[in-house]
Amino acid sequence: MQFIDQAEVYVHGGDGGDGLVAFRREKYVPAGGPSGGKGGNGGSVILKAVANLQTLLDFRYAHRFQAEHGERGGPKNMTGATGQDLIVEVPCGTMVYNAETDELLGDLVTENQTLCVAAGGRGGLGNSSFLSNHNRAPEISLPGIPGEESRIRLELKLLAEVGIIGLPNAGKSTLISALSAAKPKVADYPFTTLVPNLGVVRKPSGDGAVFADIPGLIEGAHQGAGLGHDFLRHIERTRVLLHVIDITTLNPIEHYHTIQHELMAYGHGLADRPQLVALNKVDAVPADELEVITEELMASSGCDRIFGISAVSRRGLDELLPVIWDILEASKPTEDVMVEPDPFPNLVPPEMAPTIWT
Numbered sequence: 001m002q003f004i005d006q007a008e009v010y011v012h013g014g015d016g017g018d019g020l021v022a023f024r025r026e027k028y029v030p031a032g033g034p035s036g037g038k039g040g041n042g043g044s045v046i047l048k049a050v051a052n053l054q055t056l057l058d059f060r061y062a063h064r065f066q067a068e069h070g071e072r073g074g075p076k077n078m079t080g081a082t083g084q085d086l087i088v089e090v091p092c093g094t095m096v097y098n099a100e101t102d103e104l105l106g107d108l109v110t111e112n113q114t115l116c117v118a119a120g121g122r123g124g125l126g127n128s129s130f131l132s133n134h135n136r137a138p139e140i141s142l143p144g145i146p147g148e149e150s151r152i153r154l155e156l157k158l159l160a161e162v163g164i165i166g167l168p169n170a171g172k173s174t175l176i177s178a179l180s181a182a183k184p185k186v187a188d189y190p191f192t193t194l195v196p197n198l199g200v201v202r203k204p205s206g207d208g209a210v211f212a213d214i215p216g217l218i219e220g221a222h223q224g225a226g227l228g229h230d231f232l233r234h235i236e237r238t239r240v241l242l243h244v245i246d247i248t249t250l251n252p253i254e255h256y257h258t259i260q261h262e263l264m265a266y267g268h269g270l271a272d273r274p275q276l277v278a279l280n281k282v283d284a285v286p287a288d289e290l291e292v293i294t295e296e297l298m299a300s301s302g303c304d305r306i307f308g309i310s311a312v313s314r315r316g317l318d319e320l321l322p323v324i325w326d327i328l329e330a331s332k333p334t335e336d337v338m339v340e341p342d343p344f345p346n347l348v349p350p351e352m353a354p355t356i357w358t
Contacts, residue, residue, distance in 0.1 A: 004055045004056045004057045004059070004060055004156075005055065005056060005155065005156040005157075006056065006153070006154065006155055006156070007056045007059035007060065007153070007154045008063070008099050008151060008152070008153045008154070009059055009062070009063050009064065009065060009151070009152060009154065010063060010064045010065070010149070010150075010151050011045040011064075011065045011066075011117050011118040011149065011150060011151075011152055012045065012064075012065070012066045012067070012118055012147055012148075012149040013042055013043065013044050013045055013067050013118035013119050013120040013121060013147025013148045013149065014041075014042025014043040014044070014066070014067040014068045014069040014070060014083035014120045014121065014147045015042050015069045015070065015120075015121045015144050015145070015146045015147050016039050016040070016041055016042050016069075016070045016120065016121035016122045016123040016124060016144025016145045016146075016147070017038075017039025017040045017041075017042075017069065017070035017071045017072045017073060017080035017081075017123045017124065017144045018039050018072050018073065018123075018124045018141065018142075018143045018144050019036060019037070019038050019039050019072075019073045019123070019124035019125045019126035019127070019129070019141035019142050019143070019144075020036035020037055020038075020039075020072060020073035020074060020075065020126045020127070020141060021034075021036045021126070021127045021139055021140070021141045022034070022035050022036040022037075022074075022075040022076075022126070022127065023035060023036075023137070024075075024076065033128075033131065033136065033137070034126075034127040034128045034130070034131050034137065034138055035075055035076050035077050035126075035128055036073055036075065036077075036126030036127040036128050036141055037073035037074050037075070037076070037077045037078040037079045037080065037126045037128065038073045038079050038080070038123050038124060038125045038126045038129060039070050039071065039072055039073045039079075039080045039123030039124045039126075039143075039144045040070030040071045040072075040073075040079060040080035040081045040082040040083060040123045041070050041082045041083065041120055041121070041122055041123050042067060042068070042069050042070045042082075042083040042120030042121040042122075042123075042144070042147045043067035043068040043069075043070075043082070043083030043084045043085045043086060043120045043147075044067055044085050044086070044116050044118060044119045044120045044147075045065050045066075045067050045085075045086045045088065045116070045117050045118040046085055046086065046087050046088065046114050046115065046116050046117070047088050047089075047090050047094070047096060047106075047108060047114065047115045047117055048087050048088065048089050048090070048108075048112065048113070048114045049089075049090055049091070049092045049093075049094065049108035049109070049110065049111055049112065049113045049114075050089045050090070050091070050092070050111065050112075051092055051111045053089060053090065053091040053092075054091055054198070055091065055156065056090070056091065056094070056154055056156050058089075059154060065086055065088055065118075066086070067083055067084070067085060067086040067118065067120055067147065068083030068084045068086070069083050069144075069147075070082055070083045070120070070121070070123045070144055071083075073123065073124070073126040073141070077126070077128050079123070080123055082123075083120055085120075087114075090108060090154060091156055092108065092109060092110065092111055092113075092159055093108070093109060093156055093157050093158055093159040093237065094107075094108045094154055094155070094156050094157075095107050095108075095154070095155045095156075095157060096108070096115060096117060096152055096153075096154060097152065097153040097154075097155065098150060098151075098152060098153075099150075099151035099152055099153040100150070100151060105117060105152065109159065117150070117152055118147060118148045118149060118150060119147065119148045120147045120148075121144055121145035121146050121147040121148075122144070122145045123144050123145075124141060124142035124143045124144045124145070125141060125142045126141050127139060127140055127141050157236055157237050158198065158212050158237065159210065159237055160198060160210040160211060160212035160235075160237065160238050161209045161210050161211070161238060161239050161240065161328055162201075162209060162210070162211045162212070162238060162239070162240045162241075162242055162324060162328075163211075163212050163214055163235035163238035163240070163241050163242065164176060164211060164212065164213045164214060164242045164244060165214050165235065165241055165242070165243055165244070165259060165263075166243055166244040166245060166246075166255075166259060167245075167246070167255050167258065167259065168215075169246060170244045170245060170246045170255075170280060171244055171246060171280040171281060171311045171312075172213045172214070172215075172244050173197060173213055174311040174312060175213075175244060175280065175309075175311040176197055176199045176211055176213045177199070177311075178311045178312070178314055178317065179199060179201045179211060179317065179321075180199025180200055180201050180211060197212070197213040198210055198211070198212055198213075199211050199213070201321070203325055204325070209324075209325075209328060211242075212235065212238065214235050235270060235273075236268050236269075236270065238273065239273070239274070239327070239328060239331045240273070240274050240275070240276065240324055240327050240328060240331075241263075241270070241273050241274070241275040241276070242275075242276050242278060242320075242324070243256065243259060243275055243276065243277045243278065244278050244280050245277065245278070245279050245280065245297075246280055246281055247279040247280060247281055247282055247284070247285055247290065247293060247308075248281050248284050248285060252279065252293060252297065253293070253296055253297050253300050256277065256297060256300070256301060257300070257301075260301075274327050274331065276307065276320070276323060276324065276327075277297070277301065277303050277306050277307065278306075278307040278308070278309045278316075278320060279293065279294065279297070279306060279307065279308050279309065280309055280310065280311055281310060281311075281312075282308040282309060282310055282315065282316065283310045283312075283313055283315055284310075290308060294306045294308065305323075307319065307320045307323075
């Protein structure tokens, strides 16, 4: 399956149906009068977040989404049929932007959360709506209002609690395969991983935390070098960063500072995120060399603890994971925090059916 995390599509709400000019003419009804009904409202284009999608691959070939138009009003004051809403499924974690203004329209994070991106038009009034004492036989009606239309840009940011970062060949994919059931491609050459990999790591309590292996971070990643510019956004939602460093390289301390510089240059608060540092492949170096590198890295980075691990032999993972669980528990959002005003009023709670026109 291809990993597509950006897409641009055109959305168009259904047009409202036209009102009807009609008169009631029935036997034994001497004063029938106008009976033209109003047109039906057009359907809306609504995005819905679902958990069974992981990429925006469906939007690679489908670029246009049109909701149904409302039907024309009928005689006997019958209102035209309302156009059906078009529900478009997107992965959880999809951010929706206006493609022309770059305005953020909404962020679909939770499952079944919806966002109306193109409201349907209201149906036009029939001639029965214009009946008055001054005009007993109106012959006018209103056309339906066109539905909203726009181009929107979809950007997927993976929903993961722990982001595994590091230079190519640091052992990130091996680590996530050792911790979870994920089976990413593992090889001894750089840029083996071309797309983010997700894996669920079980906690002692039985529930799981999602780990994301972020590929392609090299020097200059924030400016588009390597693959990092495309995938740095996927660690914006993480609550903990796990920085994996290959201790068998010539200068692991320089590698640490390379990644830290990229995080600071990219911004979005990544440099301030809680971060753990793990020296990988420690079973490939002598113990005294490991101790020296660890002390130098602690002095250079300011970290009070550096973990020595081996993703292949699972050495040190039992000491690393409890610290991650403690950080996640400490950073868990509390329910008694002050509720801020809703920045996205178009977002509809899952339990409420979207109603565009009343």
